[in-house]
Amino acid sequence: MIKLYGLKMSNYYSLTKALLIEKGAEFEEVKAPPSQDEAYLERSPMGKMPSIEVDGRYLSESFAIFHYLENTHPEPALLPADAFEAAKVLELALHMKLDVELVARRCLPELLFNKPVSDETKEQVRDDLAKGIKAVERLLVCDPFAAGSEFTIADLYVFYGMGLGGMLAKNVVGVDLLADQPDLAALLGRLAERPSIARVAAEQRG
Ligand SMILES: N[C@@H](CCC(=O)N[C@@H](CS)C(=O)NCC(=O)O)C(=O)O
Incomplete structure (x- = not known):
């Protein structure tokens, strides 16, 4: 176990x-x-x-x-059998993790611990997020899943990365990561209803 x-x-x-x-x-x-x-x-x-x-x-x-x-x-399987396709899925997951979620996370101290983030950091976060979300957008398929026709590990990184990342971006640096991203917004809506993700959310609520 x-x-x-x-x-x-x-x-x-x-x-x-x-x-x-x-x-x-x-x-x-x-x-x-x-x-x-x-x-x-x-x-x-x-x-x-x-x-x-x-x-x-x-x-x-x-x-x-x-x-x-x-x-x-x-x-x-949460990766395609084809080696190159599998690596493309990981590429998407990594860009979401490193270039969106981790960038937005620099603002976490302000939101969670009431420790203000400097204006300089916020400016840098805005710039980096703009690049990161564009990188993700280039790789996203959203038809119907993040990387294509099958549910993959990229869906989990997109869902949980956008959850915290999107919230931090909006609340601390005033950036709506879903603006101009209707396909991504729709994907997040579909993923929220997936049984595994819905169960995690229900058990989180207690
Ligand atoms: N790269 C790690 C990130 C884990 C992470 O950032 N965890 C946060 C909570 S979401 C944490 O434990 N933060 C407490 C700390 O940094 O001390 C992973 O993918 O598992």
Whole structure:
């Protein structure tokens, strides 16, 4: 049985939980807020969530966890069989993660912890987000899923990346990432109804 450590409020925890559900993996959730304690760092070297435990071994980073699950639970596949197509799916997921979500995340201290972000940082975030969302837009298919006809890992990164990223962008730097993106908005609506994602949201609400 896989143990999933973290908190339900975290978007990467939610992504990983949805992934475990999609894979039909047996798992249990263990409440574990981020920490710099030695025992926590052994599980997750940056002290972040999520992490998983499998037979007494630990793994952090949602992408690494995905890689593990894709190998141990190959069905349903969340990457195309074709190597190049599979890499294109990862390319989309990574641009969403690194160039949209992670950029917007620079504003997290202001929204969550009441620690103002400097105007200079906000300006940089606006510039970087504009590039990031354009990069994602170039790769998005949205017909009907993020990367094409099948549900893939990119759908999870787009859904959970846009969730937090979109909220931060709008509330802290006044950027609507969905402006001029009707296909992406529609995709997010469809994904919200997917059973794995809907279950994660329902259980988050408690
Ligand atoms: N790259 C990591 C990101 C994980 C991450 O940023 N987790 C956040 C919560 S969503 C966290 O634990 N933050 C607490 C901290 O940075 O101390 C992944 O993909 O799993």
